[in-house]
Amino acid sequence: MKFTNMDIISMKDFSRDMIDHILDTAEKLEPVARGKERSDILQGLVLSLLFFEPSTRTRMSFESAMVRAGGSVLNMGSVEASSISKGETLADTIRVIDGYADAIVLRHPKEGSARMAAEYSSVPVINAGDGAGQHPTQTLLDLYTIRRESHLEGIKIAIAGDLKYGRTAHSLCYALSLYGADITLVSPESLRMPEEIIEDLRSHDINVYQTSSMEEVISDIDVLYATRIQKERFPDPTEYQKVAASLKIVPQLLDEAKEGLKIMHPLPRINEIDPQIDETPHATYFRQSFYGVPVRMALLSLVMGREP
Amino acid sequence: MKFTNMDIISMKDFSRDMIDHILDTAEKLEPVARGKERSDILQGLVLSLLFFEPSTRTRMSFESAMVRAGGSVLNMGSVEASSISKGETLADTIRVIDGYADAIVLRHPKEGSARMAAEYSSVPVINAGDGAGQHPTQTLLDLYTIRRESHLEGIKIAIAGDLKYGRTAHSLCYALSLYGADITLVSPESLRMPEEIIEDLRSHDINVYQTSSMEEVISDIDVLYATRIQKERFPDPTEYQKVAASLKIVPQLLDEAKEGLKIMHPLPRINEIDPQIDETPHATYFRQSFYGVPVRMALLSLVMGREP
Amino acid sequence: MKFTNMDIISMKDFSRDMIDHILDTAEKLEPVARGKERSDILQGLVLSLLFFEPSTRTRMSFESAMVRAGGSVLNMGSVEASSISKGETLADTIRVIDGYADAIVLRHPKEGSARMAAEYSSVPVINAGDGAGQHPTQTLLDLYTIRRESHLEGIKIAIAGDLKYGRTAHSLCYALSLYGADITLVSPESLRMPEEIIEDLRSHDINVYQTSSMEEVISDIDVLYATRIQKERFPDPTEYQKVAASLKIVPQLLDEAKEGLKIMHPLPRINEIDPQIDETPHATYFRQSFYGVPVRMALLSLVMGREP
Numbered sequence: 057m058k059f060t061n062m063d064i065i066s067m068k069d070f071s072r073d074m075i076d077h078i079l080d081t082a083e084k085l086e087p088v089a090r091g092k093e094r095s096d097i098l099q100g101l102v103l104s105l106l107f108f109e110p111s112t113r114t115r116m117s118f119e120s121a122m123v124r125a126g127g128s129v130l131n132m133g134s135v136e137a138s139s140i141s142k143g144e145t146l147a148d149t150i151r152v153i154d155g156y157a158d159a160i161v162l163r164h165p166k167e168g169s170a171r172m173a174a175e176y177s178s179v180p181v182i183n184a185g186d187g188a189g190q191h192p193t194q195t196l197l198d199l200y201t202i203r204r205e206s207h208l209e210g211i212k213i214a215i216a217g218d219l220k221y222g223r224t225a226h227s228l229c230y231a232l233s234l235y236g237a238d239i240t241l242v243s244p245e246s247l248r249m250p251e252e253i254i255e256d257l258r259s260h261d262i263n264v265y266q267t268s269s270m271e272e273v274i275s276d277i278d279v280l281y282a283t284r285i286q287k288e289r290f291p292d293p294t295e296y297q298k299v300a301a302s303l304k305i306v307p308q309l310l311d312e313a314k315e316g317l318k319i320m321h322p323l324p325r326i327n328e329i330d331p332q333i334d335e336t337p338h339a340t341y342f343r344q345s346f347y348g349v350p351v352r353m354a355l356l357s358l359v360m361g362r363e364p
Numbered sequence: 365m366k367f368t369n370m371d372i373i374s375m376k377d378f379s380r381d382m383i384d385h386i387l388d389t390a391e392k393l394e395p396v397a398r399g400k401e402r403s404d405i406l407q408g409l410v411l412s413l414l415f416f417e418p419s420t421r422t423r424m425s426f427e428s429a430m431v432r433a434g435g436s437v438l439n440m441g442s443v444e445a446s447s448i449s450k451g452e453t454l455a456d457t458i459r460v461i462d463g464y465a466d467a468i469v470l471r472h473p474k475e476g477s478a479r480m481a482a483e484y485s486s487v488p489v490i491n492a493g494d495g496a497g498q499h500p501t502q503t504l505l506d507l508y509t510i511r512r513e514s515h516l517e518g519i520k521i522a523i524a525g526d527l528k529y530g531r532t533a534h535s536l537c538y539a540l541s542l543y544g545a546d547i548t549l550v551s552p553e554s555l556r557m558p559e560e561i562i563e564d565l566r567s568h569d570i571n572v573y574q575t576s577s578m579e580e581v582i583s584d585i586d587v588l589y590a591t592r593i594q595k596e597r598f599p600d601p602t603e604y605q606k607v608a609a610s611l612k613i614v615p616q617l618l619d620e621a622k623e624g625l626k627i628m629h630p631l632p633r634i635n636e637i638d639p640q641i642d643e644t645p646h647a648t649y650f651r652q653s654f655y656g657v658p659v660r661m662a663l664l665s666l667v668m669g670r671e672p
Numbered sequence: 673m674k675f676t677n678m679d680i681i682s683m684k685d686f687s688r689d690m691i692d693h694i695l696d697t698a699e700k701l702e703p704v705a706r707g708k709e710r711s712d713i714l715q716g717l718v719l720s721l722l723f724f725e726p727s728t729r730t731r732m733s734f735e736s737a738m739v740r741a742g743g744s745v746l747n748m749g750s751v752e753a754s755s756i757s758k759g760e761t762l763a764d765t766i767r768v769i770d771g772y773a774d775a776i777v778l779r780h781p782k783e784g785s786a787r788m789a790a791e792y793s794s795v796p797v798i799n800a801g802d803g804a805g806q807h808p809t810q811t812l813l814d815l816y817t818i819r820r821e822s823h824l825e826g827i828k829i830a831i832a833g834d835l836k837y838g839r840t841a842h843s844l845c846y847a848l849s850l851y852g853a854d855i856t857l858v859s860p861e862s863l864r865m866p867e868e869i870i871e872d873l874r875s876h877d878i879n880v881y882q883t884s885s886m887e888e889v890i891s892d893i894d895v896l897y898a899t900r901i902q903k904e905r906f907p908d909p910t911e912y913q914k915v916a917a918s919l920k921i922v923p924q925l926l927d928e929a930k931e932g933l934k935i936m937h938p939l940p941r942i943n944e945i946d947p948q949i950d951e952t953p954h955a956t957y958f959r960q961s962f963y964g965v966p967v968r969m970a971l972l973s974l975v976m977g978r979e980p
Contacts, residue, residue, distance in 0.1 A: 091466050094408045100710045102739055104732070113460055116412070116438050120464035123410055123436035128739035130732050133441070133749070144940035147947075152729055152939060155962030156736035158707050323460060324452035331455075346463030399774050402716045421768055424720070424746050428772035431718055431744035441749070631768060632760035639763075654771030 059358035063174035064182040066190040067227050072234040079200050081354035082347075084364055088124055089350035097362045098127030098353075104157035106132045106149070107184070108164045113323065113345070114184050114193075118161050121353035130156055150176040158360050162186070180359040188223060194322060195227040197351040198281070201344040205318050206278045208235045214273045216242035216303050217283030217328065219249040224322050225283055226253055233260035240265040240273045244299045247289065270303060275312040280305070280338075281320045282328045306330045310338060320344050367666035371482035372490040374498040375535050380542040387508050389662035390655075392672055396432055397658035405670045406435030406661075412465035414440045414457070415492070416472045421631065421653070422492050422501075426469050429661035438464055458484045466668050470494070488667040496531060502630060503535040505659040506589070509652040513626050514586050516543045522581045524550035524611050525591030525636065527557040532630050533591055534561055541568040548573040548581045552607045555597065578611060583620040588613070588646075589628045590636045614638045618646060628652050675974035679790035680798040682806040683843050688850040695816050697970035698963075700980055704740055705966035713978045714743030714969075720773035722748045722765070723800070724780045729939065729961070730800050730809075734777050737969035746772055766792045774976050778802070796975040804839060810938060811843040813967040814897070817960040821934050822894050824851045830889045832858035832919050833899030833944065835865040840938050841899055842869055849876040856881040856889045860915045863905065886919060891928040896921070896954075897936045898944045922946045926954060936960050 057077050063069075070078075087093035103122045107115055119129050132153070146164070150173045153160055162173050163184040170183035170190070185191040202208055213232065219225050219241050229239060229249070239262055241249045248266065257264050267273060274280070282305060290296035304327060305319060321329060321341040333339050357364055365385050371377075378386075395401035411430045415423055427437045440461070454472070458481045461468055470481050471492040478491035478498070493499040510516055521540065527533050527549050537547060537557070547570055549557045556574065565572050575581060582588070590613060598604035612635060613627060629637060629649040641647050665672055673693050679685075686694075703709035719738045723731055735745045748769070762780070766789045769776055778789050779800040786799035786806070801807040818824055829848065835841050835857050845855060845865070855878055857865050864882065873880050883889060890896070898921055906912035920943060921935060937945060937957040949955050973980055 091408070091410065100707070100740075102707065102736060112440055116440065116461070116464050119438050120410060123438070124408075130735050130739070131439075131747075132728055132732065143942045145947075148940060151958045152961045153732070155958070155965060156732050324456060326451045331453075342459045342463070345460045349463060399716070399718065420748055424748065424769070424772050427746050428718060431746070432716075439747075632764060634759045639761075650767045650771070653768045657771060 059363070060361040061180050062359050063170075063177075063180050064192055064355055064359065065170050065174060066183070067192045067195050067231050070192075075196070075199060075231065075234065078196060078351070078354050078358065079203055081358060081364065082200050082350040083204070085125070085353045085357070086350040089121065089346075089353055091124065095124070095364070096126035097357050097364050098122060098125040098360065101127045101159075101360055101362070102130060102157040103127060103356065104130045104132070104153050104160045106153060106160060106162045106164075108162075111163050111185060114163065114348075115161075117345075117348040118184070118352050118356075121349050121356055124349065125353050125357065127356070146173060147176045150181075154178050159356065182355065182359070188221070190227060191223060192227065193348065193352055193355065194224055195231050196355070197344065197348040198224075198228050198320065198322075199231055200347050200351050201320060201340060202279055202318075204347065205340055205343070206316065210236045210238070211279060212238040212277045213279040213281060214240040214242050214270075214277045215281045215283070216270065218247045218285045218289060219243040219283075220247040221286075221289070222283045225249070225281075228281065229253055229257055233257050233262050236262070238263045240267060240277065242267055242270055242273060242303065244268055244302075247285070247299075268302070270305070270309055271312075274309055274317075275314070277317065278314065279318045279320060282325070283322060284326060284328060300327055304328060304330065305333055307332050307336075310336065313338065367671070368669040369488050370667050371478075371485075371488050372500055372663055372667065373478050373482060374491070375500045375503050375539050378500075383504070383507060383539070383542065386504060386659070386662050386666065387511055389666060389672065390508050390658040391512070393433070393661045393665070394658040397429065397654075397661055399432065403432070403672070404434035405665050405672050406430060406433035406668065409435045409467075409668055409670070410438060410465045411435060411664065412438045412440070412461050412468045414461060414468060414470045414472075416470075419471050419493060422471065422656075423469075425653075425656040426492070426660050426664075429657050429664055432657065433661050433665065435664070454481060455484045458489075462486055467664065490663065490667070496529075498535060499531060500535070501656065501660055501663065502532055503539050504663070505652065505656040506532075506536050506628065506630075507539055508655050508659050509628060509648060510587055510626075512655065513648055513651070514624065518544045518546070519587060520546040520585045521587040521589060522548040522550050522578075522585045523589045523591070524578065526555045526593045526597060527551040527591075528555040529594075529597070530591045533557070533589075536589065537561055537565055541565050541570050544570070546571045548575060548585065550575055550578055550581060550611065552576055552610075555593070576610070578613070578617055579620075582617055583622070585625065586622065587626045587628060590633070591630060592634060592636060608635055612636060612638065613641055615640050615644075618644070621646065675979070676977040677796050678975050679786075679796050680808055680971055680975065681786050681790060682799070683808045683811050683847050686808075691812070691815060691847065691850065694812060694967070694970050694974065695819055697974060697980065698816050698966040699820070701741070701969045701973070702966040705737065705962075705969055707740065711740070711980070712742035713973050713980050714738060714741035714976065717743045717775075717976055717978070718746060718773040719743055719972065720746045720748070720769050720776045722769060722776060722778045722780075724778075727779050727801060730779065730964075731777075733961075733964040734800065734968050734972075737965050737972055740965065741969050741973065743972070762789060763792045766797075770794050775972065798971065798975070804837075806843060807839060808843070809964070809968055809971065810840055811847050812971070813960065813964040814840075814844050814936065814938075815847055816963050816967050817936060817956060818895055818934075820963065821956055821959070822932065826852045826854070827895060828854040828893045829895040829897060830856040830858050830886075830893045831897045831899070832886065834863045834901045834905060835859040835899075836863040837902075837905070838899045841865070841897075844897065845869055845873055849873050849878050852878070854879045856883060856893065858883055858886055858889060858919065860884055860918075863901070863915075884918070886921070886925055887928075890925055890933075891930070893933065894930065895934045895936060898941070899938060900942060900944060916943055920944060920946065921949055923948050923952075926952070929954065
């Protein structure tokens with residue numbers, strides 16, 4: 057499989073075989089990501105981080121992946137974004153940065169900007185979120201977490217929260233459709249998953265259920281993936297309070313859960329998960345966050361031609 | 365002595381033996397800190413710097429210590445602090461960062477935050493200042509400076525400035541009490557050292573004097589430690605001017621000083637020391653600032669299990 | 673030639689022999705700057721970047737140069753500048769940073785600040801722009817570009833844009849005078865090159881022409897160096913529009929150009945060059961930007977005593 061110089065823009069660019077290969081590579085590199093094993097596979101290589109909006113944990117996760125494997129990072133600095141882009145097109149910025157590094161990680165508020173950047177860059181571009189668009193490394197770390205902590209093939213998963221606007225949920229659904237899955241979508245009526253995504257899932261022979269009730273699904277699932285619900289989506293604050301409360305994961309909800317249930321969340325969580333859950337074996341979200349490091353290390357080594 | 369994985373939160377956690385060991389280690393590493401000797405004792409290790417308020421020189425001093433010894437740093441970036449902590453508890457932030465690094469340096473405006481962070485972190489946490497609380501690496505570098513440039517045991521020292529609110533002065537007094545010392549506290553009436561600290565010093569058989577006059581003490585001391593006086597402490601600006609002038613270190617004050625007198629200051633200085641002093645052999649403050657590098661390098665190597 | 677510990681403040685400090693040596697060194701290091709060749713010539717060394725105003729591309733170019741050659745960087749962070757300098761003199765800041773690094777790159781809004789910093793620093797200081805003053809590494813990379821892509825000796829060059837205030841143009845003119853050159857200055861009447869610079873060029877036997885018309889010069893030159901024209905210089909916006917349009921480099925202008933004409937620009941460009949030029953062989957500005965990396969790597973290795 058040939059990843060060298062590949063741009064990582066959208067999950068739709070990946071076949072199942074490609075994803076498997078990335079996850080296998082991540083597994084191989086996990087001890088390096090943990091700092092348990094030394095590796096120099098990225099030594100001498102430079103990664104440029106262009107964050108046109110702040111996303112501290114994504115940035116630090118990429119940086120950790122890079123330096124743990126012996127590489128170096130250059131930071132544009134999200135706050136200075138305005139200075140580099142003052143009156144300059146993104147295309148020009150990319151062609152300049154292109155001369156400083158062996159790969160570029162781009163976070164940009166505008167959908168489609170990563171794809172556009174890739175056209176102007178001679179080095180591989182990794183999309184770290186482009187507005188309402190894609191954030192493929194988040195999905196890859198979600199898949200890695202599911203595989204690592206449970207199993208991917210035919211997983212029974214519930215995805216809860218704002219399914220209408222949440223790109224994390226959309227992208228994960230698509231990726232899961234490559235592995236076969238039983239997906240229950242839990243959201244208030246007003247934040248249902250878009251119909252075209254549901255149809256796409258069904259065309260891949262995925263069982264899809266929709267509900268507004270966590271209680272209804274909790275006993276039957278292997279993974280519960282919670283995502284944020286933004287207050288701003290609700291014209292009426294009481295309506296928000298009601299929905300948020302009904303989807304909040306609290307200890308009593310888990311009484312009926314399978315012993316091996318894994319609870320995931322892309323973080324930061326606000327009110328979606330009661331801190332009392334943190335001490336239970338179900339809490340997977342902090343490990344999930346860490347798994348971003350081996351997954352990004354795998355991607356970086358693959359696209360820069362240093363497969364371990 | 366076992367430092368591996370120890371959190372560095374407060375000077376009160378250290379015995380005199382422990383401090384001696386840190387200072388000995390720092391002395392061993394000083395040539396590395398100067399760039400005169402190469403060392404890879406921290407190679408492969410990653411340090412996360414979480415500065416929730418800016419403190420550029422402390423941060424750069426830690427970074428220098430880390431990279432001089434072959435390690436790597438990840439920066440949250442003080443300005444982005446708001447983004448990582450947006451609606452997220454410090455506990456969650458720490459548990460995420462924990463997955464990226466082998467140790468965490470934390471600067472936070474809230475007293476007690478470092479101790480709390482240490483509870484949630486699996487890697488060692490070093491307190492780089494928590495509000496009105498502790499800043500132990502400042503005190504350790506102060507001790508190193510005194511030992512390196514004069515002597516610790518039974519030192520005759522005057523500490524001048526705002527002794528009521530200055531955590532630097534409080535923490536240094538405590539540490540000196542472990543070594544025996546003659547301490548003269550120089551401050552205006554309104555900014556006297558809190559009574560409980562003075563009692564604590566006396567209970568350790570430390571001689572403590574209080575005065576408002578620099579002239580009175582200058583001939584008898586080995587070290588003069590000046591700290592900042594903040595204008596905001598004074599309701600009346602003329603009163604501030606008067607006090608600041610009376611404590612300012614000027615050339616004529618030093619006429620009566622011992623030849624070997626060392627003048628220290630945690631920096632930045634504003635008006636406390638006349639720039640004419642810089643060229644005298646008494647000026648120790650810039651070397652003191654540099655000594656932060658070997659001291660922090662020593663701490664980092666000790667808590668990450670790479671004692672040199 | 674002895675560069676070790678030399679401060680890099682102004683082009684006027686360099687003889688032609690010194691410039692040649694820097695450019696030769698840059699050429700030797702170009703494969704390292706491209707990431708095609710590994711080098712550890714700067715290993716174990718630390719570079720401090722003090723940017724008191726943002727200049728993202730200059731900073732990242734220095735960082736890339738440093739890490740590509742195995743060194744490490746410490747960033748003050750332009751935005752935090754206010755914190756480190758809060759009430760502190762630049763002299764004090766420099767004496768503190770001096771203890772953290774093996775060289776300092778300084779960007780500061782005040783003319784003369786780099787020279788002043790060099791006086792207080794024990795390690796070499798590189799001026800990365802001091803207000804209306806100097807930015808010698810920009811000029812060195814301009815010279816490198818001309819030599820690399822065309823030829824330096826007796827070059828026929830047109831420099832266009834705001835020649836009255838543009839320090840890039842002033843500094844480049846001075847440097848070219850060391851090599852012999854035919855210089856055509858293209859600007860509106862109101863933004864003519866200062867008379868004393870023109871006299872200085874002529875005293876070096878440089879042919880200097882002045883015009884307001886690009887068309888007039890285009891067929892006869894080897895290099896066209898475009899610089900920005902700032903709207904703010906014109907009291908009347910229509911006047912600005914007219915001037916900007918007349919100096920804009922558009923495809924039809926190039927009909928009469930020599931085949932080997934190189935178009936340069938310090939970037940970011942705003943409206944000075946039509947994007948359609950980018951695809952022509954004349955477009956040299958993105959490579960020019962990259963050449964900053966080998967040139968800065970050469971300077972860094974020379975002043976830190978690690979000549980390759």
